Each structure stands twice: as structure tokens, then as C-alpha cells.
Amino acid sequence: MAKKVRKPKSTPVKKGFTLKLSKQNKIILGGLLMILGVALFFSFVSFYFTWEDDQSVLSEFSNRNEQAENLLNKFGANVGHVVIYQGFGISSIIFTFLLFISGLHLFFSITKKGLLRRWIWGMVFIIWFSIALGFFAASKPLLGGMVGFEMNDFLQDYGGKVGVFLMLLFGLIIILVRLFQFSPDTAVNYINKKGKSLASELKSPPITKNNAPELSTNGGKMIAKEEEESPIVINTYTHKKDIPALEKEDIEDDFQINVGAEEDTIAMEVEKIKEETEEEDNISDKLVADFGEFDPTLELGNYKFPTLDLLDQHGAAGGITINQEELEENKNKIVETLKNYKIGIAQIKATIGPTVTLYEIVPDAGVRISKIKNLEDDIALSLAALGIRIIAPIPGKGTIGIEVPNKNATIVSMRSVIASSKFQKAEMQLPIAFGKTISNETFVVDLAKMPHLLMAGATGQGKSVGLNAVLTSLLYKKHPAEVKFVLIDPKKVELTLFNKIERHYLAKLPDSEDAIITDNTKVINTLNSLCIEMDNRYELLKVAMVRNIKEYNTKFKARKLNPNDGHMFLPYIVLVIDEFADLIMTAGKEVETPIARLAQLARAIGIHLIIATQRPSVNVITGIIKANFPARIAFRVTSKIDSRTILDAQGADQLIGRGDMLFTQGNDVTRIQCAFVDTPEIAKITKFIGSQRAYPDAHLLPEYVGNDESGTSIDYNISDRDAKFREAAEVIVIAQQGSASLIQRKLKLGYNRAGRIIDQLEAAGIVGPFEGSKARQVLVQDIYALDQLLSNETP
Numbered sequence: 125m126a127k128k129v130r131k132p133k134s135t136p137v138k139k140g141f142t143l144k145l146s147k148q149n150k151i152i153l154g155g156l157l158m159i160l161g162v163a164l165f166f167s168f169v170s171f172y173f174t175w176e177d178d179q180s181v182l183s184e185f186s187n188r189n190e191q192a193e194n195l196l197n198k199f200g201a202n203v204g205h206v207v208i209y210q211g212f213g214i215s216s217i218i219f220t221f222l223l224f225i226s227g228l229h230l231f232f233s234i235t236k237k238g239l240l241r242r243w244i245w246g247m248v249f250i251i252w253f254s255i256a257l258g259f260f261a262a263s264k265p266l267l268g269g270m271v272g273f274e275m276n277d278f279l280q281d282y283g284g285k286v287g288v289f290l291m292l293l294f295g296l297i298i299i300l301v302r303l304f305q306f307s308p309d310t311a312v313n314y315i316n317k318k319g320k321s322l323a324s325e326l327k328s329p330p331i332t333k334n335n336a337p338e339l340s341t342n343g344g345k346m347i348a349k350e351e352e353e354s355p356i357v358i359n360t361y362t363h364k365k366d367i368p369a370l371e372k373e374d375i376e377d378d379f380q381i382n383v384g385a386e387e388d389t390i391a392m393e394v395e396k397i398k399e400e401t402e403e404e405d406n407i408s409d410k411l412v413a414d415f416g417e418f419d420p421t422l423e424l425g426n427y428k429f430p431t432l433d434l435l436d437q438h439g440a441a442g443g444i445t446i447n448q449e450e451l452e453e454n455k456n457k458i459v460e461t462l463k464n465y466k467i468g469i470a471q472i473k474a475t476i477g478p479t480v481t482l483y484e485i486v487p488d489a490g491v492r493i494s495k496i497k498n499l500e501d502d503i504a505l506s507l508a509a510l511g512i513r514i515i516a517p518i519p520g521k522g523t524i525g526i527e528v529p530n531k532n533a534t535i536v537s538m539r540s541v542i543a544s545s546k547f548q549k550a551e552m553q554l555p556i557a558f559g560k561t562i563s564n565e566t567f568v569v570d571l572a573k574m575p576h577l578l579m580a581g582a583t584g585q586g587k588s589v590g591l592n593a594v595l596t597s598l599l600y601k602k603h604p605a606e607v608k609f610v611l612i613d614p615k616k617v618e619l620t621l622f623n624k625i626e627r628h629y630l631a632k633l634p635d636s637e638d639a640i641i642t643d644n645t646k647v648i649n650t651l652n653s654l655c656i657e658m659d660n661r662y663e664l665l666k667v668a669m670v671r672n673i674k675e676y677n678t679k680f681k682a683r684k685l686n687p688n689d690g691h692m693f694l695p696y697i698v699l700v701i702d703e704f705a706d707l708i709m710t711a712g713k714e715v716e717t718p719i720a721r722l723a724q725l726a727r728a729i730g731i732h733l734i735i736a737t738q739r740p741s742v743n744v745i746t747g748i749i750k751a752n753f754p755a756r757i758a759f760r761v762t763s764k765i766d767s768r769t770i771l772d773a774q775g776a777d778q779l780i781g782r783g784d785m786l787f788t789q790g791n792d793v794t795r796i797q798c799a800f801v802d803t804p805e806i807a808k809i810t811k812f813i814g815s816q817r818a819y820p821d822a823h824l825l826p827e828y829v830g831n832d833e834s835g836t837s838i839d840y841n842i843s844d845r846d847a848k849f850r851e852a853a854e855v856i857v858i859a860q861q862g863s864a865s866l867i868q869r870k871l872k873l874g875y876n877r878a879g880r881i882i883d884q885l886e887a888a889g890i891v892g893p894f895e896g897s898k899a900r901q902v903l904v905q906d907i908y909a910l911d912q913l914l915s916n917e918t919p
């Protein structure tokens with residue numbers, strides 16, 4: 125039996141062992157070890173009293189008529205004989221303690237830290253004692269056992285009695301130093317302490333013996349004598365009481381360590397918490413397994429994306445046409461012109477784009493780039509062509525670029541960019557195909573990364589087409605469930621075609637008839653409503669413990685967010701404002717403030733702004749707006765100043781118009797030919813989408829009640845109040861926090877409904893007016909005051 129148990133114990137590789145055992149098995153095995161420890165202890169102790177009588181029984185183990193005197197009968201007599209007589213003698217009792225402690229560790233799932241060390245030291249003790257007793261009490265073989273006796277015999281053959289004695293002494297020193305951290309200093313301290321305690325406490329014989337280990341070999345003998353009765357108990361007693369520093373290492377102290385080890389059970393609790401979270405995952409996993417991931421597109425499951433044939437080729441099917449003559453002519457012109465300024469050219473390379481050709485020049489060695497840069501205007505003048513832009517140097521290349529417009533510009537059709545594999549394969553959240561770069565590559569960017577876009581350009585240079593290109597890109601790539609547009613069109617004519625897709629793609633205020641906003645006062649409400657939507661979305665993100673809309677939607681799709689708690693799939697919202705200058709002129713701060721808020725904060729929650737303006741003056745594109753719109757597009761503008769206002773660089777004044785544009789995302793400026801999408805194409809696309817099954821209504825934004833109508837003057841009829849009005853009022857008053865999300869969470873309502881209730885509460889004078897991102901003030905102190913207020917109301 126003992127061997128069986130020893131195997132797992134003595135294997136230091138306990139990790140595998142721990143992992144394999146379940147909690148129940150640990151308890152069972154722990155219990156077994158403890159009981160075995162106790163059983164062996166009794167059998168060992170009893171062996172000393174009964175071994176003589178039981179001698180005859182040893183060979184009669186299978187004979188049921190024979191009975192042993194040992195407390196554990198023949199089992200005890202045999203085990204005692206094997207372990208004590210043929211083994212280690214009286215020190216074998218330590219083994220029973222080791223078994224018991226191991227059992228305790230398993231039974232209470234205490235970490236096994238230090239257990240191995242105890243076993244090692246325990247075994248060292250057993251062997252040392254066995255040899256020591258074999259040496260000092262050779263006449264009593266039961267004390268040292270056969271091992272002690274034989275080992276002595278063996279060692280004395282080589283080292284003699286003195287040698288063995290010295291070896292034992294050395295062993296004792298090792299044990300004292302390594303196990304008890306014994307040093308001469310501690311011994312002195314210990315003796316001092318002892319002296320004091322002797323004065324105050326009653327003396328007792330065992331305590332006097334405690335000094336023995338360091339006194340002399342005589343002392344050693346005395347201990348041996350004492351041990352004949354109950355050696356371990358004496359040791360324990362000594363250490364516990366008198367040598368606190370040594371306590372931890374004492375064998376019997378294992379029981380005390382258990383108390384400390386109970387702290388380890390806290391670590392076990394942490395494990396439990398982990399299991400709980402796993403369980404949560406499992407529930408969502410189960411949901412996903414049962415119903416599949418949440419599919420936001422399911423409601424319009426049969427929705428068909430617009431087809432490519434709705435878009436025209438615009439006669440550019442054959443690609444770019446530029447003749448060799450033109451290339452040569454331009455090259456010669458450039459070389460000539462630069463020669464006039466004494467700039468030699470080492471190399472020249474042409475990249476033909478749809479509207480312009482880029483001539484990349486490597487000047488002769490020694491020509492300073494700054495010289496070319498200074499001559500920029502003169503060179504442009506000498507080349508005498510509209511739309512020349514000089515880039516000196518081309519960032520990251522060290523060459524100088526001269527962009528010269530092609531005589532016959534090629535229209536980049538929307539169809540070609542939509543059909544490009546770059547766009548088709550784009551794994552972006554809001555991919556936009558703007559057009560083609562100078563090297564004829566389709567230029568695709570992610571609006572979600574921009575995160576907002578400012579477009580400016582003089583009238584007739586391609587802004588509206590640019591906006592249409594953006595919207596078309598999204599229509600070709602995103603399902604109606606994934607993106608919603610808020611369209612603001614003060615000119616009233618540019619975006620009207622999108623009315624047809626109102627119930628698919630547009631978002632609007634609950635009370636408005638038209639989804640496309642053309643009225644400036646409605647713009648203010650819409651922008652503020654978007655701010656509320658933003659706050660609401662942030663609240664949802666906070667509750668879901670995610671950082672952005674992408675993570676939120678992923679979590680929602682994985683069914684880890686419960687719709688009953690107000691969670692829902694959040695579509696991206698793209699706010700498009702055409703003629704922003706006009707809006708700023710009429711509404712000023714009222715528009716600027718919410719736009720600035722949205723621009724600053726809305727990126728993470730999936731609201732993206734696209735602002736287009738004809739007049740890029742500083743009072744329209746103010747510092748705060750500019751700071752939050754790192755992505756900017758400049759179509760042709762009339763002055764360098766305008767170019768600087770938009771791009772913080774010049775160049776937009778040298779564009780050729782008709783969709784020729786510069787795009788910057790903060791660092792380099794890229795020249796792009798905007799894709800052309802004509803009104804009839806938009807009409808076809810919107811018709812195609814509009815004719816399909818749609819949602820019952822446009823996506824509704826949260827209600828916003830303007831400042832002038834705010835306060836208790838909101839005309840909410842008492843009879844029109846929500847059924848949960850009273851409950852919501854109590855929630856708000858108790859929490860003293862006027863937030864819609866609180867109502868939503870506590871009463872498990874949707875956002876819109878919670879928002880309506882908040883408005884009703886405001887009308888009833890229970891909460892104060894909307895204060896931006898802050899919670900509304902609660903105007904009622906307690907439930908009693910609430911009761912009074914509501915009972916005094918007249919219907």
C-alpha cells in the first residue's frame with residue numbers, strides 16, 4: 125500500500141497529476157491518504173507494544189484463525205514488521221505524518237506548494253534518525269530498524285565508529301542549517317529568549333531538553349531517550365513555543381500551514397469565476413449553435429445589391445488614350461523649360477493617368493531641389509498649360525514630379541471602379557471607391573477609418589458627383605441593415621433621387637415626412653438628434669464593455685448581448701451635408717456645435733460625417749471643424765488661399781476641374797480623378813433598390829426637442845403618457861439621475877421608448893432639460909414629492 129501511495133507523492137512532476145484529478149477525486153484520494161496515515165500511525169505505535177507477541181503471526185497472514193495483537197491486527201503487524209523492523213525503525217512514524225499531510229492537501233485542495241519539500245526533508249529525517257538510532261542504540265534494533273543497523277554496519281566497516289559519528293554530526297548540521305535556518309546568531313538569540321522566558325514561565329522538563337541539540341552529544345543521547353516515548357511530539361512542542369522563526373519548517377507545523385494555506389482557497393475562487401465566464405460564453409455559443417450567428421440582413425433577406433449594368437461605361441471602355449506624340453511633346457517642353465533655368469535632367473519617366481500624366485524627373489547631380497521648388501511658378505508658366513502641378517520632391521522618392529494634363533482626358537466611370545477587384549475585394553467597414561490615381565489604380569479608402577471627410581471645391585468642379593460616387597460605393601457594398609444615410613441638402617435638388625431608397629437606407633427624425641433634409645431648422649434638430657444617438661450608442665458600448673461599433677456588432681452577432689437589455693445591431697450612420705457654407709451662414713453656432721461634437725466623438729460609434737462646401741473660407745471651415753476632419757478632398761478652387769484652407773497646402777488651384785481632385789488624409793496629397801456617375805445612373809440604382817421589399821419606415825433617429833420648445837412647455841398630454849411612465853419616474857427619482865439609458869436598463873425598454881419617456885418626464889417637470897452628454901437634472905427630491913406632484917396634475 126505504502127508503495128502505491130509513494131509513487132504519486134514522490135514524483136515532483138505534480139502538474140500533470142493535479143490537472144488530471146477532478147475535485148471529487150481529490151477529496152476521495154485525500155481522505156484515503158489521511159486515513160491511511162492515521163491507520164499506519166496506530167499500527168506503528170501499537171507495533172512497539174505487540175511485536176513480540178505478533179512474531180508468530182507474521183508468516184500466517186492468510187490463516188484466518190490466527191489473530192494478531194496489533195491494533196490493526198495482521199495488517200498492522202505485517203506493515204509494522206516491514207516498515208519498522210525491516211525498514212527504518214521508529215522514525216518510520218514520520219512517514220505516517222507525511223501521508224496525513226499529503227491527504228490534507230488533496231482533501232482541502234490546498235496548493236501543493238512545499239509538499240515536495242516536506243517529503244524530501246521527511247525522508248532525510250527518517251534516514252538520518254534511522255542511522256543515528258542504529259548508531260546510538262545498536263542494542264535495540266527496533267529503534268533504528270534494519271536499515272539503520274545495516275547502514276551503520278556498512279559505514280563502520282569503512283569509517284569506523286568515529287567516522288560514522290562525525291558523519292551523523294555533519295548530517296545534523298545540514299538539517300539544522302538548511303531546514304531550521306540555524307546559525308550561531310539564532311542560537312544566541314534563542315538562548316537569551318529562553319533565559320527570559322524561564323524567568324517568567326514555569327519550567328517544564330521537555331523545555332529544558334530543548335537546548336540539547338546544540339549542547340553536546342550527550343544531549344543527543346538524551347533526545348534519543350526521550351524519543352523512545354514520543355519523539356515527534358516533543359520536537360513539535362519545542363519549536364512551536366520557543367523558536368517561532370523555525371516553525372514553518374517543522375513537520376508537525378504542516379497543520380499550522382494549513383491555516384495559511386486556506387488563503388490559497390481564494391485563488392481557487394478565482395478559478396471558479398473563470399468557469400462562470402466560460403459558462404456565459406457557452407450560453408452564447410449554444411445560442412449561436414442553435415440559431416446561428418445573428419444576421420442583421422435577415423429582415424431583408426432577399427435584398428439584391430444593385431447590378432453593375434446599372435452603371436454606364438462613359439465611353440472609356442478602351443482605357444486611357446494618349447498618343448506618343450503628345451508624350452514626346454510634353455517631355456521636350458519640360459526639358460527645354462528646365463534648361464532655361466539651368467537645370468539639367470538626368471532621367472525622366474512618364475506615368476500616364478486618366479486626366480494627367482506625371483513626368484518624374486531626376487535632376488542632374490548637384491541641382492538643389494529647393495531651386496526647382498522656388499521656380500515652381502515659372503516652370504508652370506513656361507509650360508503654359510492649365511492644371512500643371514509641380515511636386516518637388518515627390519514624398520519618399522526624391523524625384524520631382526510634374527503633372528501635365530492630357531489633351532484628351534479620360535472619364536473614369538463609376539462602373540470601372542466599382543467593378544475593380546480592389547473595390548470588390550475590399551474588406552473595409554465602409555469602402556469608398558473615389559476614382560483612379562495618376563497611375564491608373566483604383567483608389568479605395570475606408571470611410572470608417574477617415575473617420576470624417578471634408579470636400580470642397582468651386583462650383584461646377586465635381587463635388588456633387590463626388591458625393592454621389594461616395595454614396596454609390598456604399599450602396600454597392602453595404603446591405604441596408606448595415607449602413608444608414610442622413611442626407612442634408614440645402615440646395616434641395618442634388619440628393620432628391622435618394623428619396624426612393626428612404627425605407628432601405630435613409631435615417632430620419634421620427635416626426636419628419638421627408639428623409640432628405642432641406643430645411644435649415646430641421647438640420648439643427650437632426651444634428652442634435654444624432655448627438656443623442658451618439659450618446660446612446662456610447663452608453664450601449666459601455667454596457668457591452670467594448671470600445672467601438674465593430675467590436676459591439678461582432679459581440680451582438682455572436683449573441684453575447686441580450687436584445688432585452690436594449691442591445692441591438694448598430695448600423696453605421698453616414699451624415700452627408702451638401703452646401704455646408706450655406707448652413708453655417710444661416711444657422712452658425714447652432715450647427716457648428718453639434719457638428720464639432722459629432723466630429724470629435726462619433727468615430728468609435730459608427731457615425732461618420734461627409735461635409736461638402738463651395739466656399740472653403742475660414743469662417744465656414746473653422747479651426748474646430750478642420751481639426752476633426754483629417755481626411756479632405758479638394759476639387760478645383762479659385763485661389764491658393766482656398767487651397768490652403770482645405771488642404772493646408774497649395775495645389776487645388778492648379779487642378780483642371782471636372783472631377784480632378786486632391787485627397788489627403790493628413791500626410792501626403794494624392795491626385796485622383798474622381799469617378800463619374802451621372803444622374804440617370806443614380807436614378808437607375810435608386811429605382812432598383814427602391815423597388816425591392818423595404819423596412820416599414822426609414823431608420824428612426826432619437827427624438828430631439830429644440831431648446832425653444834424645451835422645459836415643461838413640451839406639450840405632452842397626460843393621457844398620451846407611456847404605460848411605464850410612473851415606473852420610470854420612480855426609477856429616475858430613486859436614482860436621482862435623469863438618463864434615458866437608466867430607464868432603458870431598469871425597465872428593459874428600447875432606446876426610442878426610453879427617450880420618449882424621458883421627454884414626458886421633462887414635460888411633467890420631473891427631470892430638467894437635455895444637457896448634452898450629461899444626465900438630466902432630477903427636479904423631484906423623493907418618491908413622496910413625486911406622488912404629490914403626480915396626484916396634483918390635472919388631466
Ligand SMILES: Nc1ncnc2c1ncn2[C@@H]1O[C@H](COP(=O)(O)OP(=O)(O)OP(=O)(O)O)[C@@H](O)[C@H]1O
Nearest residue numbers: 535582583584585586587588589782783798799800
Ligand atoms: N468625375 C468627373 N468626371 C467627369 N466629369 C465630371 C466629373 N465630375 C464632374 N464632372 C462634370 O462637371 C459637372 C459639374 O459637376 P458637379 O455638379 O458635381 O459640380 P459641383 O461642384 O457639385 O457644382 P455645384 O457646387 O454648383 O453643385 C458635371 O455635370 C460633369 O459634367
